[in-house]
Amino acid sequence: HLVESGGGLVKPGGSLRLSCAASGFTFSHAWMNWVRLAPGKGLEWVGRIRGKPEGGTTDYASPVKGRFTISRDDSTNTLYLQMNSLKTEDAAVYYCCVEKRISSQEPQGWFDPWGQGTLVTVSS
C-alpha cells in the first residue's frame, strides 16, 4: 500500500518535496520509483532508488537529472522526491511505485503496486 502526499501549487523556479508512505511489504529492500503523468501526455519515468542491499543508489531521467533527488527513510517506510528549480513542464500527477524483478540478480523490472498519485501544479 502506497500513499503519496505533498503536491500543490508552486511557482516556476520553486521547490517542493513529495512523500510516499509505504506499508505491507519490506520497504528497506524494495526498489522504489517515481513516475509522472502530465496533462495530455503519457506516463514518464522520473527515477528510482534501489533497496538497502543494493546500497540505495539512484537513477534519474534526463529531464530531471540535477534538479530532482530521490531519497528514502527506511525507519519510517517513507520515500521522498525533492524537486528543485521546477519548470512548468514538471506539472503532473506524480506516482510512487514499487519495482519488482524476476530475480534479485536482474537490473530492472516492472512497477507494482502504485500509489494514487499527488498533483503538482507549476504556475506563476
Add this chain to the structure above:
Amino acid sequence: EIVLTQSPGTLSLSPGERATLSCRASQSVSSYYLAWYQQKPGQAPRLLIYGASNRATGIPDRFSGSGSGTDFTLTISRLEPEDFAVYYCQQSGTFGQGTKVEIK
C-alpha cells in the same frame, strides 16, 4: 536509450470485439523486462502483464501478452465495458506513448 513505439494511437472498437495492441522497441529487449499497464482517467496505472506474457494477480484471462526481441503484443480477447482505457508498455525507465482503446 531504448524507445518504445506503440500502435495504433487510438483503437475504436465495440464491446465483445478483440483488441490487438502493438509495442515495438528500437532495439532488442529481454522479455523479462517488458510490461503492460492499463490506466483509466483519474486512476493510477494498473499492472496487467509482466515478463511479456505473465498476467499479474487478479487480471482476467481475456488479457494476454506475447512477443520477443523488438515486437510485443497485448491482446484483449473480448472487450468488456471496463476495458476501455489507455494502455502502456514499459521497459525499465521507458514507457511507450500509449494506445487509447475507445468505444466505437
